[in-house]
Amino acid sequence: MATHGAEPLPQRLQAFVDQTSLSGVVCAFDDTGTLAVAKRGVADARTQAALTEDSLFRVGSLSKMVVALALLRMAERGEFDLGDTVAPALTRVLGAAPADTERLPTHDELLHHTSGLKDPPPLWLPYLLGEDRRVSTARELLPLGLRLAKAAPPGERFRYANLNYALLGEALRLRTRTTLEAALQAQLLAPLGLRDIGVSPDEAQRARLSQGHFSLLGRLVTREALLGTEADAFRDTAASGNLFASCGDLAVLLRAAFWGPLFEQEETRRQWLRPALENYAGGVVVRVEESRARAGHAGAVPGFTSFFEVHPEARRGFIVLSNLDLSAGDPAALSRPLRRLVLGDSEPTATEPSARHAPLLGPLRLGLHAALAPTPFGRMAQTLIAAGLLVHLLRKRGRSRVEALTESLGVVALGLTLGALTEMSLGMRGAVLAALGLGAAVMLQRAAPTPWLPPRRSQRLSAALSLALVVACLAVGVYWSWLPFA
Template identity: 30%
Template sequence: MNDLGSLVQQTADRLAGHHVGAVVAGLAGGAVEIRGAGRTGGTDPAGDVPGPHTLFEIGSVTKVFTSLALARLVLAGSAALDEPLAVVLADALPAGAAVPARGGTPITLQHLATHTSGLPRLPAGMLLPALLNPNKPDPYRHCTRDALLAGLARTRLRTAPGRGFRYSNLGAGLLGLALAHRSGLGYEELIAREVCAPLGLTDTVVAVDGERSARLARGHTTGGRPVPAWHLADLVGAGGLHSTVSDLAVFLQAQLASGPDGGSPPAPAIALTREVRHRVNPFAWAHLGWLGHRLHQRQGGHLQIWHNGGTGGFRSFVAFDPEKQVGVIALANSRRAVDPAGVALLRSLQKG
């Protein structure tokens, strides 16, 4: 294998050539290398080059945190994978609202975590504005609990729950809302209790304030124009977390630890997230939160478990191979995709 640090730096430099700034991590052989390039576009007193402790909006990578919290609550006996969403939210639904069902099958928490609920991608009323103005600033800020639950009365399922894969920000957001409601906590407090505290993550948060504000990167368009931050209100479980490469590297190390006795407190829950599998096609599937696929034998036949994310001014990619014990993280503070560079680095590490 080429020097891990060199491979990671090359990837960061490549991304910085097309983004305002980027931070990349590579994990292999028990080692972790983190490199940054470009600019934060923020007010970080440690310098303008993003680094291990620069905060980014991680977008839909949030979903793997939400699903790990679900697995933790399931193992604690506080929730069940086959529990209907309507039961969890029964005392929260406003008058006239109901969780949709189809074919006599209710939406369960597992359906939400695996994108098999049949729910549309976006909450009721958001699709047309999103199509007409894809660059609308902070488009989810009005997705409060009351608005989301009231919108369920106007929502029709595309398929019966459990029948097919249809990626849904609405479903993931409702999962986060339901888990927070069941726990009696806010979403940020739930993730702190179930994921961050057990793993020692110190910078994975919804609200960035205090000392962290100085370490927050500024988001940009593909052309490098600064854009406002996104606030997902009560849809936060779908994509509202901020994090750092340093925190995400610890999170990936826990994912790479094998089996339910992998050493970290959430190890049994991590194992549960990957035991659940909904087949999407012959080569791809959905776990709880994560997406997975196996490359064709002509491409090496390697396993890749991954999730990406995007907000108005940020892109993220997190992926790993538990068989080869390698992983990658790529965060950038502009809207251009980082997936190709992240996949290329992962495949280099898999080849060893």
């Protein structure tokens, strides 16, 4: 990269961004205002409409910082107690008072991810898509998380979990007796004049909302085209990761939070930036290197990635909002060269990588999500999976009846779980299970001449362990099939 030291920051920032594979908007700011904005890429690959400085993006877990700031402002005015337990919100979410057998986490522990809650495995969470799926509201997410994994005692360890902020969103709605959108506007955004941060974009904002993209073998494909129409039914869990924002409004919010009039008392600002465990403060990660502190956070939902970094002492920061999926390259790889550029330490060089494409990661990630999606593409994937399981059953020849039984029950368990996760209709689910059951019967019939147990001792032990595991999986599949959701 040629030396641009004599050029203004806007030109240097744009020159740097032009060398990267980023599709998004980058803005640099200080305590007085926005210093520079650079953009690269398209808002929608189908129309090739270019991104603008005012383009809107889904910002993923940057949403947590927004919610944390709103709650801290309320706490500062005595309208919200961070030390209270989460009992009222949990009662609202679960529809009944929680059992009075263990200490419940406080709002402050939720804020710092020390509540002991943890998310279910990502593959089991269609809500990450931000679409109107089976698991799409906090009322469903929290029972799901608590059923799949027993919570650790509150306050003892750090465990990053979207459930924490989903529950804080419920607490905010309960305390303000309104929607999350209205609460964030009244408590945080409206006083700063910010309109381009929110839950559900209005008609004018929707025209500026960029499409999320996957990079499939070098070609950009919108998540809407592959995963269904963009939905706002993610409102109930937007607190944990699906707010939309513009780079400009986020810069104003960060400037007000770090150096401006957002807080009435300086102690509240210190409280916000004080980490509990693992460097995690109130919706931001605070690190100190070589006696210099920096705060930031990254965010990702399918089709979008984002991050920001602020240097409080240098009174400068930068934001990157991208409408490319994480599988196409992590824009956080830009943080080091951007840090040098914005802070003026040195010029970034062209040899520094901005993002490394993984050609197979995009299709794999998309396939996992799409296989769970209630879309024609998803239904096709589900049908192919069911057909593959059936073919496997019919082709498999076991050495013993126990092995045949294990294979048969395992495939039926997979079929049950697939039907539960993908919201197959009862008729479709029955047809799949009937086909798999018939295949299992054929397999068991063919295994009738074989001995009950395999000949070698090691094979017997392996068969017994496999059968025990499959029975457990079958129980999970049955449980999921009849699990009532609120």
